Amino acid sequence: MSRTVKAMLVGLILFPFAFLLMLSVGRQWPYPALFPQQWSLANWAMVWGGSEGLSNSVAISVLLSTSVAALSTGTSFWVSRHIAYHPKREAWLSMAYLPYVFAPVILAACLQFFFILAGLYGTFGGVLVAQLFITFPYGVIFFSSFWNERLRNMEQLVKTLGGNSRQAYAKVLIPVARGALATCFFQLFLISWFEYGLTNLIGVGKVPTLTIRVFQYVNEANLFLAALASCLLVFPPLLLLWVNRRVVFKG
Amino acid sequence: MSKSIIYSLIGAVISIALAACGSEADDATSQPDLKDLSWEEIEAQAQGTTLTHMMWTGDPLINDYMNNYVKPAVQKRYGIDLNIVSGQGATIVQSMMAELQAGKQESEVDMMWINGETFYQLRQIEALHGPWTDRLPNAQYIDFDNPFIGVDFQQPVDGYECPWGNVQMAIIYDTLRTPNPPQNRSELLAYAKANPGTFTIDTRFTGLTFLKALLIDIAGGQEVLAGDFDEAKYKRYAPQLWDYLRKLKPYLWKEGQSFPEGVAPMHQMFANGELHFSMSNNDCEVDNKVMQGLFPESTRAYVWELGTIQNSHYLGIAKHSANKAAAMVVANFMISPEAQYRKMDPAVWGDGTVLDLDQLPAEWAEKFRNLPNRKYAPDRQAIQNRALMELAPEYMIRLAEDFRKEIIEG
Amino acid sequence: MQANGAAQFGRFLFVLLSAVPIVAGVGYALLYSLGLTGVMAEGMTGAHWREVLRDAAFWRTIGFSLYVALVSILIALAIALALVLRSPRTFTKGSLSYMIYLPLSIPAIVMAFFIFQLLGKGGWLSRLAHQLGMISALGQFPDWVNDNYGIGIIVAHVVMAAPFFTIFFANLYENERLGDYLHLATTLGAGRRQRIFRVGVPILLRRGLATVFLYFMFVMGSYEIPLLLGSQSVQMVSIRTIQRLQRYNLGDIPEAYAISVAYTVLVVVLLSALLWFNRRQMRPS
Numbered sequence: 001m002s003r004t005v006k007a008m009l010v011g012l013i014l015f016p017f018a019f020l021l022m023l024s025v026g027r028q029w030p031y032p033a034l035f036p037q038q039w040s041l042a043n044w045a046m047v048w049g050g051s052e053g054l055s056n057s058v059a060i061s062v063l064l065s066t067s068v069a070a071l072s073t074g075t076s077f078w079v080s081r082h083i084a085y086h087p088k089r090e091a092w093l094s095m096a097y098l099p100y101v102f103a104p105v106i107l108a109a110c111l112q113f114f115f116i117l118a119g120l121y122g123t124f125g126g127v128l129v130a131q132l133f134i135t136f137p138y139g140v141i142f143f144s145s146f147w148n149e150r151l152r153n154m155e156q157l158v159k160t161l162g163g164n165s166r167q168a169y170a171k172v173l174i175p176v177a178r179g180a181l182a183t184c185f186f187q188l189f190l191i192s193w194f195e196y197g198l199t200n201l202i203g204v205g206k207v208p209t210l211t212i213r214v215f216q217y218v219n220e221a222n223l224f225l226a227a228l229a230s231c232l233l234v235f236p237p238l239l240l241l242w243v244n245r246r247v248v249f250k251g
Numbered sequence: 252m253s254k255s256i257i258y259s260l261i262g263a264v265i266s267i268a269l270a271a272c273g274s275e276a277d278d279a280t281s282q283p284d285l286k287d288l289s290w291e292e293i294e295a296q297a298q299g300t301t302l303t304h305m306m307w308t309g310d311p312l313i314n315d316y317m318n319n320y321v322k323p324a325v326q327k328r329y330g331i332d333l334n335i336v337s338g339q340g341a342t343i344v345q346s347m348m349a350e351l352q353a354g355k356q357e358s359e360v361d362m363m364w365i366n367g368e369t370f371y372q373l374r375q376i377e378a379l380h381g382p383w384t385d386r387l388p389n390a391q392y393i394d395f396d397n398p399f400i401g402v403d404f405q406q407p408v409d410g411y412e413c414p415w416g417n418v419q420m421a422i423i424y425d426t427l428r429t430p431n432p433p434q435n436r437s438e439l440l441a442y443a444k445a446n447p448g449t450f451t452i453d454t455r456f457t458g459l460t461f462l463k464a465l466l467i468d469i470a471g472g473q474e475v476l477a478g479d480f481d482e483a484k485y486k487r488y489a490p491q492l493w494d495y496l497r498k499l500k501p502y503l504w505k506e507g508q509s510f511p512e513g514v515a516p517m518h519q520m521f522a523n524g525e526l527h528f529s530m531s532n533n534d535c536e537v538d539n540k541v542m543q544g545l546f547p548e549s550t551r552a553y554v555w556e557l558g559t560i561q562n563s564h565y566l567g568i569a570k571h572s573a574n575k576a577a578a579m580v581v582a583n584f585m586i587s588p589e590a591q592y593r594k595m596d597p598a599v600w601g602d603g604t605v606l607d608l609d610q611l612p613a614e615w616a617e618k619f620r621n622l623p624n625r626k627y628a629p630d631r632q633a634i635q636n637r638a639l640m641e642l643a644p645e646y647m648i649r650l651a652e653d654f655r656k657e658i659i660e661g
Numbered sequence: 662m663q664a665n666g667a668a669q670f671g672r673f674l675f676v677l678l679s680a681v682p683i684v685a686g687v688g689y690a691l692l693y694s695l696g697l698t699g700v701m702a703e704g705m706t707g708a709h710w711r712e713v714l715r716d717a718a719f720w721r722t723i724g725f726s727l728y729v730a731l732v733s734i735l736i737a738l739a740i741a742l743a744l745v746l747r748s749p750r751t752f753t754k755g756s757l758s759y760m761i762y763l764p765l766s767i768p769a770i771v772m773a774f775f776i777f778q779l780l781g782k783g784g785w786l787s788r789l790a791h792q793l794g795m796i797s798a799l800g801q802f803p804d805w806v807n808d809n810y811g812i813g814i815i816v817a818h819v820v821m822a823a824p825f826f827t828i829f830f831a832n833l834y835e836n837e838r839l840g841d842y843l844h845l846a847t848t849l850g851a852g853r854r855q856r857i858f859r860v861g862v863p864i865l866l867r868r869g870l871a872t873v874f875l876y877f878m879f880v881m882g883s884y885e886i887p888l889l890l891g892s893q894s895v896q897m898v899s900i901r902t903i904q905r906l907q908r909y910n911l912g913d914i915p916e917a918y919a920i921s922v923a924y925t926v927l928v929v930v931l932l933s934a935l936l937w938f939n940r941r942q943m944r945p946s
Contacts, residue, residue: 001748006757013760013824016767016775019785023778027544031524031783031799032791038544046311075674082671090936093871095676098683100875101928103884103899106921109345109906110686116353137679141875145833145868165667183832187765194768197884204346204359205305205336211768212337216309218770221518222545223778225311230771237766241759341907348700372911376700448800454893509807509892516777516889523783525799648909659893660718 017234023227036224043228047217054213058236061193061209064124068131069189073181076139081173083140084147093144096137104134105197115202122204130198135188142184146177186241193237210236285575290388294329297577301332304581306364307339312539316600320593325584331577336360340369347378347569358571362578366564367404370412371644373567380568380575382410387583394607398640399561405478405643412565413582414605416594419561419638420460421534421552421629423518428549429527434556436468436495442527443502449527451504453511454654457530460560462650463642466492468557473639480645489649493657500658507658522546532562535601535628542598551627554634561638563605588615597625687925694919701911709915713923719901723927726898729811730881733818734873738866740819741826745834746861752831761831764824769817773889776817780805806890813890814897818880829872830865839864874935878928898924 023029024043026036048054083092099107111130112121120126151173158168174181196215199207210232217229285293302325308314317335325331338346343363350358365373373379384390393414395401400414408414424432433439443450452458467473470488500507504526511517514530521529522545531537537552566585568578584590588611591604608616624630692698696706713719744752751757767775779785787802796802806813834840839861846860866873884899891897896904898920905917 001751006751009757010760013763016772017763019779020771020775028547029523030547032788034785034788034792040544043543046315075678079671079675082668083675086668086672090940092672092675094932094936095680097875097878097928097932098680100878100882101683101925102686102921103882103902105884106882106899106902106906107683107686110690110918110921111682112346112349113353113689114685116349116355121350121355122359132678133682138875140675140679141871144871146836148837179832180836183828186762190765190768196770200337201342201346204303205338206303206334206359208336213308215770216307216337217311218774219309219513219515220311221515222540222543223519223522224543224545226515226774227778230774233768233771234766238763241762241766344911345907351700352698368909375911505804505807505892508809508894511807512888519777520781520783523781523799525781525783651909655893 017238020227020230020234023224024231026224026227029223043222043224047214047225047228047232054210054232057208057210057213060124060207061211061236064128064131064207064209065189065192068128068135068192069185071128072132072135072139072188073185076136076184077143077177077181080140080143081147084144085152089144093141096140096144099134099137103197104195105201107134108198108201111198112201121202122206124203124207127199127203127207130202131192131195134195134198135191138191139184139188142187143177143180146180151176182244186244189240190237194233285383285386285579288576290386293386293576294580297574297580298330300330300574300577301334302361302574302577302581303334303336303359304362304364304578305336305338305343305360308335308337312600316594321581321585321590324590325581328584329577329580331581333581339364343369344372344376344378347373348376350571351376351378356571357573358569360569361572361574362581363567363569364415364564365412365567366562367641368644368647370403370408370565370567371406374406374411378570379411380570380572381412383568383575383579384408384410384413384582386579387413387586389583389586389588392588392606392610393586394605394610397607399638400563400605402640403563403565404641404647408565412567413586414563415566415582415585416602417561417563417605418533418535418603419554419631419634420457420464420530420532420559421537421554421634422559423521423529423531423537423546423550423552424527425521425547426549426551427547428524432528432553432555436465436557440495440499440502443499446527447502448504448506449525450499450502451507451510451517451526452530453513453517454651454659455513457514457532458510459647459650459654460532460562461530462492462654463646464557464559464639465495466646466650467639467642469495473558476642476646477640478643480643480649485646485649489653493653493661496654496658497661510659518545533601534631534634535597535603535625537627538597538601538625541627546627548627551629553629554637556637558637558639559634560641561635562641588612588619592618592622595619595622597623597628601625601628603631687922690918690921690925694915694922696915699914701914709919713916713919718896719920719923722896722898722901723924725811725895726881729814729818729887729897730877732811733815733822733880734877736815736819737822737826738873740823741830742862742865744827745830745865746857749831749834749840752827753835758831761824761828764821765828767821768885769821769883770885770889772817772821773886776813776820776886777806777889780813780816807892809892809895811887811891811895814887817886817890818883822876822880825876826869826873829869833865833868837864837868870935870939874932881928882924 022035025039025041027038027040029036083089086092115121115126115130120129154172155168158172194211196211199209200212205212214229214232218226220226220229322333325333343365346360393400400417401408403412422432433442452461466488467476469491470476470484476484517526517529518540520526531552534552537546537550540546541548541550566582568575572578586605588606591606594600594602595604604619608619694709696702696704752761781787782799782802787799790796790802842860842864843856846856851859882899883897884903887897887900891900902917902920905913905920
């Protein structure tokens with residue numbers, strides 16, 4: 001790919017972030033000015049001051065999303081193998097699509113009743129379970145295109161050489177799947193991080209993730225605040241990606 | 252498909268059917284009867300408890316007031332840990348319905364910020380505790396005789412919700428762009444014709460409140476539509492409203508094919524000049540939007556000749572709340588002169604008080620009267636004679652439905 | 662025997678986490694729509710179903726959702742496939758392999774807001790056009806958001822889906838050793854066009870069909886993006902459902918659930934058709 005095209009792609013990728021950051025520190029932006037006419041950190045100060053305990057929410061979010069992503073990635077990796085090698089693979093796999101028939105807001109409305117019955121309503125565990133419902137099947141579908149004959153043969157080789165299935169995972173499957181596992185973890189982390197409908201309705205607001213706290217500001221009439229809220233939502237996962245870039249990417 | 256799939260699915264279906272049909276909400280609230288307790292005993296019972304309050308949390312100024320003023324104050328004075336959770340209107344009703352249906356004995360939410368149609372719906376499903384407001388010491392200052400406070404959408408509050416704030420709808424415009432904003436229906440039509448695409452209403456609460464004012468005007472005054480919903484009257488006046496809007500439609504934003512979802516995009520489009528008008532259910536909102544640098548300083552809010560709706564918002568307690576005592580104590584604090592005074596300051600929130608200044612102790616009445624005045628919003632006293640009462644909730648439900656059929660899809 | 666037990670437990674877990682909740686949810690919605698459950702239920706009735714199925718706006722809603730999903734996915738696929746097949750290693754090695762992940766961290770609601778501020782009549786592009794002298798007033802800028810063709814919605818979905826598919830196909834390219842195949846095709850005398858359209862695209866699409874279809878469903882059921890960028894005259898299905906569920910009339914709630922169930926049935930039919938098609942495609946190989 002030529003340098004110009006690459007530079008253009010990078011520009012396109014960075015543009016939304018720069019745009020949102022610009023608006024978040026803006027004031028007074030009359031048409032047709034390209035940039036706000038005043039700059040101010042007042043919005044940042046106001047949101048940080050007005051929603052006390054935002055850092056607490058960051059902690060809850062990180063804990064929740066990490067648990068959900070780890071649990072879902074692990075189980076879906078393991079389960080998807082059993083689905084993928086089943087003779088009726090397609091029929092099984094079709095079930096994994098079902099949770100995505102509804103937008104999460106509607107799914108939440110349909111499931112709220114059951115969470116109350118199960119005593120999981122308004123609890124961290126309840127939200128965790130609810131999020132598994134949308135992350136786990138995603139993981140299964142994600143990994144369904146991962147398993148193939150080549151891997152199966154390698155597994156078989158381990159067995160022929162006297163290894164058990166744990167060794168097959170440890171020595172062959174997981175090392176081979178490292179990139180896919182990391183990608184899946186990251187995507188599931190994001191799904192969990194941004195989940196609003198289920199988290200709010202099942203958590204009754206008692207599991208105040210950062211998304212729950214900031215989400216409504218994105219609908220704010222004040223576009224500078226909305227931009228700021230967008231930054232708050234987007235930057236933590238960006239940070240995670242930055243920190244993990246050595247792990248996830250070979251460089 | 253393999254057998255195990257089918258069996259698990261059948262199992263799931265049966266358990267759902269059993270669960271959904273089998274559970275009936277029974278009404279065994281085994282709470283100590285607060286009626287027999289004195290206020291001091293109620294305060295003592297509230298001490299050291301946690302109170303979950305559900306409210307709309309979409310405005311940082313309001314959140315600041317709640318989190319950094321109300322919350323620490325009730326913690327310090329009454330040892331109550333106020334836990335604010337996010338949710339409004341439909342979410343509250345939906346959650347309460349699900350809880351009742353599942354027969355949950357202790358509601359997850361104790362107190363909630365409601366008004367109008369939410370109050371009506373919660374009473375419809377019997378999810379509210381009450382009456383309780385007459386127990387609050389500070390309720391003596393509330394002007395329950397004021398129909399804008401004691402009556403919520405033509406429904407007497409009857410002690411099932413406690414008035415918290417009072418606001419009037421105002422239209423927002425830019426004095427430089429629109430020196431003479433329209434004062435009635437015909438002027439609005441003329442303005443829209445001269446400036447096509449610059450006026451619209453939103454499809455939610457604010458837009459419907461605007462439609463109600465138009466309907467009242469068409470009916471010839473608020474006395475005509477006062478009281479319970481009247482099908483005959485609705486059938487007589489609503490068609491005239493749709494006729495008027497159909498005349499207006501080609502000159503509306505997007506030629507009336509689409510309407511903004513809520514006031515947020517409307518405010519944004521007003522700020523960048525796409526729209527010449529925005530609206531707010533809070534007459535004072537324009538002040539903080541100018542202060543935040545969203546609207547230019549030439550922005551003003553006004554109430555047109557035919558009037559706009561004034562209404563109050565309230566605090567309700569869930570019927571199955573396990574902590575009604577704390578809810579009452581916190582509500583009592585929220586209607587105290589001190590808390591109401593702070594809330595009314597345009598720099599804090601700018602929400603009108605529900606207290607009757609004539610009944611307040613003299614020094615408090617004086618403070619309220621000397622509150623720093625709003626700069627861009629109209630004077631409260633001056634717009635009072637253009638205030639219209641809310642209509643019965645069915646009017647809004649019907650207007651919402653018919654607006655979609657007659658105007659959006661028509 | 663032990664391995665067999667593990668396989669069975671794995672599949673049990675799968676059913677428990679993916680099918681049971683949704684069957685429970687749909688079952689609940691079905692009972693609700695028939696007036697059999699809910700605080701205000703009045704007993705078995707087909708009235709809500711009749712209301713929904715006879716409503717022309719409901720069918721328009723379904724059609725519009727399909728249209729938006731189809732167009733968005735096709736455009737995003739075209740972009741992603743072009744990028745990956747043009748230079749596959751760009752997205753698995755080097756700086757772009759990291760950068761391409763960045764857009765995934767933008768959630769739908771933020772994307773909707775961003776597109777609104779970018780493409781609206783008073784948005785950034787309109788301002789740019791004004792500065793460049795292409796338009797002289799904001800009203801001349803075309804209707805790209807809240808329009809009846811869903812342009813804003815589609816753009817937002819494409820911006821979200823294109824990077825996602827690019828990552829996905831780049832990984833698939835590597836995992837499937839597509840490079841080897843393409844190399845083989847070259848040695849067999851295939852031209853550039855043939856390599857791309859006869860080998861590259863079909864392999865990637867076939868292996869990625871599951872994910873592509875999943876994303877198609879995401880788009881069809883999306884909520885936040887059409888909420889801010891859509892037009893009131895043609896609504897997407899989630900918007901209409903939530904409107905019935907939450908807007909003012911409690912009597913409309915069973916209708917909302919009827920819409921949900923009807924929509925589920927539609928998606929299941931689509932899904933079965935796809936599987937059938939897929940299996941037929943797979944058969945020769």
